[in-house]
Amino acid sequence: MFGRNRNRSKQEHLVLLVDDDKGQLDVFATWMAAIRPDVYVRTATSVDEALNLINAHTFALIISDYSIPDAGAGLDIFEAAVQSGIPKSNFIMLSGTTDNLPDEVRLVSKGDLVALETAVQQALV
Amino acid sequence: MTDKEEAAREDYAEQSRQLEQLLLQRQKWLGDASHELRGPLNAAAMSLNVVTRRDDLPDGVHATLRNAERHLLHMSDLVRDMFDTAKLENDAFELAITPDVPVHEIVEEITAEFAANPDVLSLRSVPDRTITATLDRDRIRQVVRNVVSNAAKYRQVGKQATIAVLLHRIDDAYFEIVVDDTPNGLGMTKSDLEALESGQPFWRAEAAKTVASGTGLGIQLSRKLVERSGGQLRYDSEFGSGTTAAIRLPYNLQPDTET
Numbered sequence: 404m405f406g407r408n409r410n411r412s413k414q415e416h417l418v419l420l421v422d423d424d425k426g427q428l429d430v431f432a433t434w435m436a437a438i439r440p441d442v443y444v445r446t447a448t449s450v451d452e453a454l455n456l457i458n459a460h461t462f463a464l465i466i467s468d469y470s471i472p473d474a475g476a477g478l479d480i481f482e483a484a485v486q487s488g489i490p491k492s493n494f495i496m497l498s499g500t501t502d503n504l505p506d507e508v509r510l511v512s513k514g515d516l517v518a519l520e521t522a523v524q525q526a527l528v
Numbered sequence: 529m530t531d532k533e534e535a536a537r538e539d540y541a542e543q544s545r546q547l548e549q550l551l552l553q554r555q556k557w558l559g560d561a562s563h564e565l566r567g568p569l570n571a572a573a574m575s576l577n578v579v580t581r582r583d584d585l586p587d588g589v590h591a592t593l594r595n596a597e598r599h600l601l602h603m604s605d606l607v608r609d610m611f612d613t614a615k616l617e618n619d620a621f622e623l624a625i626t627p628d629v630p631v632h633e634i635v636e637e638i639t640a641e642f643a644a645n646p647d648v649l650s651l652r653s654v655p656d657r658t659i660t661a662t663l664d665r666d667r668i669r670q671v672v673r674n675v676v677s678n679a680a681k682y683r684q685v686g687k688q689a690t691i692a693v694l695l696h697r698i699d700d701a702y703f704e705i706v707v708d709d710t711p712n713g714l715g716m717t718k719s720d721l722e723a724l725e726s727g728q729p730f731w732r733a734e735a736a737k738t739v740a741s742g743t744g745l746g747i748q749l750s751r752k753l754v755e756r757s758g759g760q761l762r763y764d765s766e767f768g769s770g771t772t773a774a775i776r777l778p779y780n781l782q783p784d785t786e787t
Binding site: 424426427430431433434437438470498510512513514516517518521525 | 559560563566567568569570571573574575577578581601604605608640641644645666
């Protein structure tokens with residue numbers, strides 16, 4: 404079975420997943436570990452928690468929901484991530500609807516697992 | 529202006545303000561409802577996706593779980609398309625227009641996304657890299673993704689899709705993104721094309737229903753998005769051969785040209 408917090412030494416990439424729904428976030432973390440066993444997943448359920456983690460760690464990839472819980476709150480995380488030095492292409496915004504976002508933000512429609520997996524694989528080369 | 533006229537003017541302004549607020553509230557509700565409905569559906573689909581990656585599943589279980597995953601994602605897409613369609617019909621929908629968008633980037637992004645799709649045998653992209661346009665990048669990307677996704681899905685039984693995506697100039701005012709899935713595409717009959725042109729939501733060609741799941745909303749939503757962007761989405765098709773979809777758009781979409 405797939406684990407999300409296995410031996411860190413065997414895992415090359417630190418990935419942050421952000422969603423305000425804890426149950427959905429756990430599923431997301433399990434999925435991430437299934438498609439990329441070489442990642443170590445951290446999770447955050449609020450903007451503040453995400454910002455604290457971004458300040459404390461260097462993430463290879465950040466995937467955030469756009470609405471956590473308010474629409475657009477994900478943009479605060481995007482800005483903090485870019486300031487922390489993460490390439491814009493290594494930040495993926497998930498949206499349950501097709502919200503208008505700045506061009507520089509990489510948007511994947513929530514539920515489009517093929518597009519999400521492609522984006523993850525491209526970011527973690 | 530008399531006192532009566534002044535009072536009427538103020539009353540009109542107040543009603544306009546209240547109406548604008550109601551429209552904003554409705555837009556927010558549509559967005560929130562879509563988000564809340566899709567979340568659990570996606571989590572369930574993601575869970576099934578994890579399980580189907582295991583190679584120790586009993587015979588038949590893998591296919592059954594994949595089928596369940598597909599149905600969940602289908603329902604999720606349906607929710608998204610329904611809410612987007614409602615927004616468009618209620619005019620609670622704004623385009624985020626960006627100047628000087630290199631259109632080839634949209635084409636290349638979508639072709640890269642579908643190149644790894646196991647249902648696609650070949651995906652050729654021929655973009656004119658000099659074309660830039662003032663448009664809503666996200667929405668046009670959504671349209672191109674929908675059209676390419678249909679080309680990948682609706683193919684002849686037992687065949688993989690062969691897709692060509694072209695980007696070229698039409699004249700000084702318009703350019704075109706063409707998605708061609710011949711010769712392996714499913715294609716549509718003349719009556720299918722007429723039904724498609726009628727713009728009925730949820731309509732799907734009978735042959736299409738037998739090869740892939742879908743909502744019938746994405747294609748109509750794409751058409752509305754293109755029209756809202758000052759353009760036209762046209763289809764040319766032959767059943768058993770494939771379909772050519774042409775997305776014609778203006779170089780310069782002005783806010784006051786939105787309809």
